Amino acid sequence: MIEKKDIALEKAVLIGIITKNQDEAKSKEYLDELEFLTYTAGGVVVKRFTQKMDMPNPKTFIGSGKMEDVRNFIEANDVGTAIFDDELSAAQERNISKILNVKVLDRTNLILDIFAQRAQTSYARTQVELAQCEYLLPRLRGMWTHLERQKGGIGMRGPGETEIETDRRIVRDKISLLKARIKAIDKQMAVQRGNRGKMVRVALVGYTNVGKSTLMNVISKSEVFAENKLFATLDTTVRKVVIQNLPFLLSDTVGFIRKLPTQLVDSFKSTLDEVREADLLLHVVDISHxxxxxxxxxxxxxxGEINSGDKPTIMVFNKIDAYKPEPIDDDDLATERTKANYTLEEWKNTWMSKIGNNALFISAINKSNLEDFKKRVYDEVREIHITRFPYNHFLYPDYEDME
Structure with a gap:
């Protein structure tokens, strides 16, 4: 199912909605992210469409008038792909495809496509293929376009219906096979984790594209792939890191994202075992976003969904070099000061002050404040190590004594 090939730059339009729970600013933010996803997948966005509505249209997601606007633009500008910001039902996808007569994707399908492109190892490819199959199963009927001329009831119990059922069985069998394969690999990986001994485990977690892999490269002096695209890293990378003379294991995990497809959360839960089994989490945040x-x-x-919400965590606010507060006109008394105008020092005096020394501010790419980062990680790992091996405490003095 996963094909490796060069993907040509595809012209695409984005479609989102504005509701009571998702105002205009929120809708724009989601579409910004959807455009970045489209770029990551190999596409270029030529126009966005939004519509205010109480709830998505159950048949076509957006209203008929707005759909006609989309169709006219697609035809006039030779656009081949329409991407919707929320997951479409199988029926919505079929109906929209008939109207627009182009490739119709939703956010889930787009993320699955990116994962398929990014999967490098056999394990990652297996997990992505499982997620694709689970997404595909309820949508098989829409792929049999030769049945569109037939209506339900009498006459539908022929070869066409048999072909659909046959495909469903094939996909279900494929899902069972992939789950069994993942279960077998999980056992192998569990043995590998067990063979690492009792070394303290630290895991980098965070939203996608916040700089986890860059930080991994700086700290472990390794060459983990890092790129300014979403989901640059899929496979968990584990490196032995030594700060001063204290060794520990550092793992770089797949980035998270809002509206992450359920299929991916389920199929990648095994990859997130590195997070579940970690002694310490480094939650990396792109403070410039x-x-x-x-x-x-x-x-x-x-x-919280993977039962790791209560682990010891250090908040690492990365990309301080790129942080730029929005300027405010002091002469304009009507201008209301918002968080967008905060300086870094002002941010540090907000809720971040309650975190205390568990909030670090760095730039991984410029190596700013990395000594403070190393010291904080060293202190935390040392405390965990001494708790585990109290007779070894003399081997690892305080960080200041190591200078």
Missing amino acids: PNFEEHIDSVNKIL
Whole structure:
């Protein structure tokens, strides 16, 4: 199912909605992220469409008038792909495809496509293929376009229906096979984790594209792939790291994202065992992103789903070199000061002050404040190690004594 091939730059339009729970600013933010996902997948966005509505249209997601606008633009500009910001039902996808007569994707399908491109190891490819199969299963009927001329009831119990049922069985059998394969690999990986001994385990977690892999490269002096695209890293990478003379294991994990497809959360839960079994989490945050607080909430939500929300955690606010508060006109008394205008020092005096020394501010790419980072990690790992091996405490003095 996963093909490796060069993907041509595809022209695409994005479609989102504005609701009571998702105002115009939130909709724009989600579409910004969807555009970045499209770019990561190998596409270029030529136009966005949004519509205010109480809830998505159950048949076509957006209203008929807005759909006609989309169709006219697609035909006039030779656009081949329409991407919707929320997951479409099988029926919605079929209906929209008939109207637009182009490839129709939703956010889930787009993320699955990116994962398919990024999967390097056999394990990652197996997990992505499982997620694809589970996404595909309820949508098989829409792929049999030659049945569109037939209606339900009499006459439908022919070869066409048999072909659909046959395909469903094939996909279900494939899902069972992939789950068995993942279970076997999980056992092998569990043995590998067991063979690492009792070394302290530290895991990098965070939203996608926050700089985890860059930080991994700086700290472990390794060459983990890092790129300014979403989901640059899929496979968990584990490196032995030594700060001063204290060794520990550091793992780089797949980045999280809002509206992460359920299929991916389920199939990648095994990869996240590195997070579940970690003694310490380094929650990396891109503080230069205007909505980094929501990214934190999204990561914490997924950590809770994998029973890792209560682990010892250090918040690492990365990309301080790129942080630029929005300027405010002091002469304009009507201008309301917001979080967008905060300086880094002002941010540090907000809720971040309650975190104390568990909040670090660094730039991995410029190596700013890395000594403070190393000291904090050293102190935490040392405390965990001494708790585990109290007779070894003399081997690892305080960080200051190592200078």
